[in-house]
Amino acid sequence: MLEVEGLRSRYGRIEVLHGVDLKVSQGEIVTVVGANGAGKTTLLRCLSGVQPVSGGRISFQGQPLTGVPAWKRPARGLTQSPEGRQIFGNLTVEENLRLGAWNFKDERVGKDMEDAFQMFPILREKRNLAAGGLSGGQQQMLAMARALMGRPACLLLDEPSMGLAPIIVQQIFDVVESLRGRGVTVLLVEQNAFGALRIADRGYVMENGRIAMQGAAAELIADPRIREAYLGI
């Protein structure tokens, strides 16, 4: 479904992705784990088209994404819940969700919003409040729900657990896992390697802008090098 080959990207003159190869198949949950600064966010920014690519290629559902502007990618089935939530703080929770379905005007929008409220009941309670007033965990839920409102075939999630209390992290990972049953393919970027690998099918370990290791999630969790470097065990 998503294929990345030799992807390079730079900030100004400094290259931070040095040829990344990665593949996500239909229906999978794939995670990219790695330390802070490894290039995970840059990778997702490239996939969504908000970051210039300086080499390599990305294809999605068999078609190259090269030259497709960021704003056209959600309509192709690729949406993202970005690092740091990036909710529309001056709009209400409901308006945030409605804008998530920007490309759609049919009745399914209401149904999808109902689904989102079922997934995250707290959002229903706060639906008419300004999103900027939500707690960090609630903002994360909103960011994910907003990305799901875009009816993604593949959802990109950037550090959904960052800075959240363990109980909220658990709730969010549960929801990510439940996406499997909804036919949404997931590419999950996390520093919380243990949490991510536990729900993923496959994983990639990213180090300094390169893929250092990859494999089935269960194998990676069992790998002694990973246990030492990323799981702190």
Added chain:
Amino acid sequence: MSELLQFLFSGVTVGAVYALVALGFTIIYNASDVVNFAQGEFVMLGGMITWFAHQAGIPLPVAAFLAISITAAIGVAMNKLAIEPARGAPIVSLIIITIGASIFLQGAAQLVFDKQIHDFPAFSGDAPIRVGGATILPQSLWVIGGALAVFVGLWIFFTRTLLGRAVLATSNNRLAAQLVGINTNFVMTLSFALSAGIGALAGVLATPITLTAYNVGIAFALKGFAGAMLGGMGNPKGALVGGFLIGLIEALTAGYLSSQYKDAAAFVVILLVLFVRPQGLFGRKSTDRV
């Protein structure tokens, strides 16, 4: 008493023009956080192009329509040529670019048209309407009605339509707006078109009363800016109320103090707002920006 009423009438009339300018500021500010100081030039262009087309024999309503359309196109061009290429530059730089654009448009108008003062006929004649010992021109009612109509239109746009919310979303978080599929460049284009069109409409409505010339833009920009600041930058209701208040303050200053101090009133208001209540009458305290 009738003297006061007369001052109030003239204050509300110019205030309506300032309100329209302030509403123009609001739209571009909402989409991009940029204060567009070329806003006054749109007013000038609205008046000048209408005059030019009208004296060339085009019926007034058609001339006005042309002026508004052409000015909207100029606004779009300004965004494409001057603002969009500088995207990512600090807001201050963008604001300075708008000042440059303002000077350019003024120079261009001087070349394309001339340096004379112009007007065209009022829409519903010049016979003053007597109200409680004072008089008001029919054209004043056009200006006031225009400001109110634009306000209602914008209010509906921003609070009731998805596209209006997309404009707000774009200003709040451009990255997130792109990630949900909003074409943020189009939002900017739309904002400049709307804003320039509203500025031109102000020029069309006001010229029979205030007259026009290539250099009237700056005064409109400053007073509209004062109105927008007073009401709270970015808030359409604030722009409307602020614009009317500036007009009233100006008219009362001119009436009871001296018309020499008239133009100083807007500056005093800007300073007072900055010191006492930077967020303006209706503004939120600086909102969370991510």
